Amino acid sequence: MTNLMNFSDILEMSKDKNKKLYEICELLEAENTEISVEEIRNKTGVILEAMKSAIKSGLESDEKSTSGMCGDDCARLISMYKNSKSLFSVLHQKILTYSLATIEQNARMGKIAACPTAGSCGIVPSVIIAVSEELKTNKDREIDALITAGLIGKIVSNKLALAGAVAGCQSECGVAAAMAAAAIVELYDGTNIQIINAAALTLKNIMGLVCDPVAGLVEIPCVKRNAFLSIYAVVGAELALAGIESVIPIDEIVDAMKQVGEMMSPKLKESSEAGLATTPTGLKITEELIQKWNN
Numbered sequence: 001m002t003n004l005m006n007f008s009d010i011l012e013m014s015k016d017k018n019k020k021l022y023e024i025c026e027l028l029e030a031e032n033t034e035i036s037v038e039e040i041r042n043k044t045g046v047i048l049e050a051m052k053s054a055i056k057s058g059l060e061s062d063e064k065s066t067s068g069m070c071g072d073d074c075a076r077l078i079s080m081y082k083n084s085k086s087l088f089s090v091l092h093q094k095i096l097t098y099s100l101a102t103i104e105q106n107a108r109m110g111k112i113a114a115c116p117t118a119g120s121c122g123i124v125p126s127v128i129i130a131v132s133e134e135l136k137t138n139k140d141r142e143i144d145a146l147i148t149a150g151l152i153g154k155i156v157s158n159k160l161a162l163a164g165a166v167a168g169c170q171s172e173c174g175v176a177a178a179m180a181a182a183a184i185v186e187l188y189d190g191t192n193i194q195i196i197n198a199a200a201l202t203l204k205n206i207m208g209l210v211c212d213p214v215a216g217l218v219e220i221p222c223v224k225r226n227a228f229l230s231i232y233a234v235v236g237a238e239l240a241l242a243g244i245e246s247v248i249p250i251d252e253i254v255d256a257m258k259q260v261g262e263m264m265s266p267k268l269k270e271s272s273e274a275g276l277a278t279t280p281t282g283l284k285i286t287e288e289l290i291q292k293w294n295n
């Protein structure tokens, strides 16, 4: 897809051609890569299977990561749900557990699909798979949703590097949440405008999120952040499906995120020199890990 493409262009194109956003994305991708739409969908299906496999493995494990900082939160949640104690619907429970299952697999060095990054890998798969199960939809629709999510990530990435080291966590988990919100709207047969609004509302409200991982590992706060932002995506989708629009157009929101990312101190961009990483507890954990790994 051309790097000049922004959200207003793509909406205009979808209107002219009377197609859904995922269909426009497939056509542009086919044109640029010279592979057929069918092959693009097949490749997307392979990624989808990797996501499902990560969820399955994660749901079956309570193994801690090498650091010992995480790995058993998903199991804890499942155990609570078995006892029927929950504020959430079954759909929300699934989203939370699928999200934690995936990101904990990442922390264990298991196989995941980065979406858009490894640190945010739980958000998009959790909503696509859980919502698809809820709607009893088929793989084709899951692929439509994943391509929709990919389109959002791709267009944002034309302006904003999707890396905590460049623009903070707003560009990793924040963008993943926007991608996920868009995917949910697609699964619920929302309009193209609603898809873009879901992404816009989500991005707008996550702006400025810093990247401050304890000991430089993608574990604290990353693991629990995936769970939080998966649910956050549901809020973005719900508002958009109700017809609620973002007053600030999405292209302007991405420009603002870029500006905020540039203004963010390097200490809050994956260097672990501020924020949670330098709290007394964060520093204590870091010191203990250094000692453990030096012995």
Ligand code: SF4
Pocket (backbone or CB within 6 Å): 119, 120, 163, 164, 165, 168, 169, 170, 172, 173, 210, 211, 212, 213, 217, 218, 219, 221, 222, 270
């Ligand atoms: S806090 Fe940093 S390392 Fe963790 S998920 Fe966010 S961007 Fe990635």
